[in-house]
Amino acid sequence: MPDVPAMPDVIVVGGGIIGLSAAWQLHRDGAEVVVLDPAPGTGASHAAAGMLAPIHEAYWGESHILRLNLAASQAWPAFAEAMGADAVDYRRNGMLMAAYDADDKALLDNLGDLHEQEGLPVERLRSRECRTREPLLAPGIRGGVYSPLDHQANPRRVVAELLGRVPIIPISATEVSRNRVVAGDGRVLACQQVVVAAGAWTGRLLGVPIRPIKGQIIRLSGPEGLLRLPVRGVVRGSSVYAVPRSDGEIVVGATQEEQGFDTRVTAGGVYELLRDVLALLPGLSEIDLVETWAGLRPGAPDNAPIIGTGDDGIVYATGHYRNGILTAPITAIAVSALVQGREPPVNLSPFSPERFRTSLISTDPAAGTSDQLSEVSA
Ligand SMILES: Cc1cc2nc3c(=O)[nH]c(=O)nc-3n(C[C@H](O)[C@H](O)[C@H](O)COP(=O)(O)OP(=O)(O)OC[C@H]3O[C@@H](n4cnc5c(N)ncnc54)[C@H](O)[C@@H]3O)c2cc1C
Structure with missing residues (x-):
C-alpha cells in the first residue's frame, strides 16, 4: 500500500468499492489522496455477487439509471484491464434470465417489452434454448432472456486489488466538511476536497436520505x-x-430486506435462497454450502445513486444500491472529474445530492395553510 501523504489533496471517507475506486482514479489522475475507513472492504462490497448487469437490472421508469449503468458497463473493460482482468475474475460471457412458471414468464415478457423499447440487445429464448445455453437449468422452466452485454467480476478480488493501490488511514470520520475531516480519535485532517463514499452509513454522516437495504447471500x-x-x-x-x-x-443471492443496520443471517433468508435456486438449478443441491453472509446496500428513496457536488461543497458518491459494483468505474471517473474541475463523462444531474433537499412544507405564511406543499422532492 502506498504511503499516506502528509498533505493530501483529497480525503475519501469510506473504503468500499466506490471510495477505493474513486481514490484510485484520483491517484491515477495525479492527486495526492487518502482513504479514511476503520474497516475498508467489509461493507456491501464484501457481500456483492459481482453481476455487471445493466440489462437485467433495467426497470420501468428508471431510464436515467439504465443510461448510467450502460455507461458503467462500457467503463468496465478498461477498469478490469488496469487491475488485471484475470486477477479480478472479469468475465464477459453474458447472462441468462429464466422464468420458472407461466406467471414468471409473463413478468419476463413484460421486461422484454422494456428491453425492446430501450433498444437493448437481448435474445428471447424458449425453454429448450435456455437449456442449451445453460444445461443445469430445470427442464420445466418456461423460457428466458439472454443478454450478451451483462458481465461479471469478483468484487472481493476487486477490493483486494484496490486496497493495495491507495493509502488508507484505518479510522472513521465523525464530521466532514468541504476541506476538513474530524476523525474518530479527535484528529482534524485538512485537504482541498472531501469525497464521501460511506455506503449505507452516509446518512449518519451527512443529511442525505440513504438507508441500508439488507441482502443475505450464500x-x-x-x-x-x-x-x-x-x-x-x-x-x-x-x-x-x-x-x-x-x-x-457459485454465489447465490440475494434477499432484499428493510430493517435498518441488521446484518444477521437468518434461517428464513437462507431457506428462501436455497428453495428458489434449487427450483431453478436442481443440480446445485449436491455441492457444498461454504458461506452465508449479509450486507447492507446503500439505497436512496428513488433507487438512484448520489453522485455530485453538494451545496456544502462536499463531493458525494453513495446510494449505489444494487449496482455499486457495476457503477464503481464510472463513478470513479465522474468523482475525479468533479474534484479536478473537468466535465464528468455522464450527465450527473439526475444524481445530484441536492435533489432531496427541497422543502416539503412551506415556511412562508403567505403561502397559505390549506395546501402547504410548496415543492415536492424527486
Ligand atoms: C447481497 C448483495 C449483493 C449485491 N450484488 C451486487 C451485484 O451483483 N452487482 C452490483 O453491481 N452490486 C451489487 N450489490 C450492491 C453493491 O454491493 C453496493 O452497491 C456497493 O458495494 C456499494 O459500495 P460502497 O463502497 O458505496 O459501500 P460499502 O462497500 O458498504 O462501503 C462503505 C464503507 O464506508 C465505511 N464507512 C462507513 N461509515 C464511515 C465513517 N464514518 N468513516 C469512515 N468510513 C466509513 C464502511 O466501513 C465501509 O467500508 C450487492 C449488494 C449486496 C448487499
Whole structure:
C-alpha cells in the first residue's frame, strides 16, 4: 500500500468499492489522496455477487439509471484491464434470465417489452434454448432472456486489488466538511476536497436520505465450470440468481430486506435462497454450502445513486444500491472529474445530492395553510 501523504489533496471517507475506486482514479489522475475507513472492504462490497448487469437490472421508469449503468458497463473493460482482468475474475460471457412458471414468464415478457423499447440487445429464448445455453437449468422452466452485454467480476478480488493501490488511514470520520475531516480519535485532517463514499452509513454522516437495504447471500462450491453462465431467475414471483466464479464458487443471492443496520443471517433468508435456486438449478443441491453472509446496500428513496457536488461543497458518491459494483468505474471517473474541475463523462444531474433537499412544507405564511406543499422532492 502506498504511503499516506502528509498533505493530501483529497480525503475519501469510506473504503468500499466506490471510495477505493474513486481514490484510485484520483491517484491515477495525479492527486495526492487518502482513504479514511476503520474497516475498508467489509461493507456491501464484501457481500456483492459481482453481476455487471445493466440489462437485467433495467426497470420501468428508471431510464436515467439504465443510461448510467450502460455507461458503467462500457467503463468496465478498461477498469478490469488496469487491475488485471484475470486477477479480478472479469468475465464477459453474458447472462441468462429464466422464468420458472407461466406467471414468471409473463413478468419476463413484460421486461422484454422494456428491453425492446430501450433498444437493448437481448435474445428471447424458449425453454429448450435456455437449456442449451445453460444445461443445469430445470427442464420445466418456461423460457428466458439472454443478454450478451451483462458481465461479471469478483468484487472481493476487486477490493483486494484496490486496497493495495491507495493509502488508507484505518479510522472513521465523525464530521466532514468541504476541506476538513474530524476523525474518530479527535484528529482534524485538512485537504482541498472531501469525497464521501460511506455506503449505507452516509446518512449518519451527512443529511442525505440513504438507508441500508439488507441482502443475505450464500456461497456454494463445486467443480469448476459446473454452472456455465450467471443465471437470474424469477421463481414463483421471487428473484434469485446464481453467479459462477472461475474457481468453482457459485454465489447465490440475494434477499432484499428493510430493517435498518441488521446484518444477521437468518434461517428464513437462507431457506428462501436455497428453495428458489434449487427450483431453478436442481443440480446445485449436491455441492457444498461454504458461506452465508449479509450486507447492507446503500439505497436512496428513488433507487438512484448520489453522485455530485453538494451545496456544502462536499463531493458525494453513495446510494449505489444494487449496482455499486457495476457503477464503481464510472463513478470513479465522474468523482475525479468533479474534484479536478473537468466535465464528468455522464450527465450527473439526475444524481445530484441536492435533489432531496427541497422543502416539503412551506415556511412562508403567505403561502397559505390549506395546501402547504410548496415543492415536492424527486
Ligand atoms: C447481497 C448483495 C449483493 C449485491 N450484488 C451486487 C451485484 O451483483 N452487482 C452490483 O453491481 N452490486 C451489487 N450489490 C450492491 C453493491 O454491493 C453496493 O452497491 C456497493 O458495494 C456499494 O459500495 P460502497 O463502497 O458505496 O459501500 P460499502 O462497500 O458498504 O462501503 C462503505 C464503507 O464506508 C465505511 N464507512 C462507513 N461509515 C464511515 C465513517 N464514518 N468513516 C469512515 N468510513 C466509513 C464502511 O466501513 C465501509 O467500508 C450487492 C449488494 C449486496 C448487499
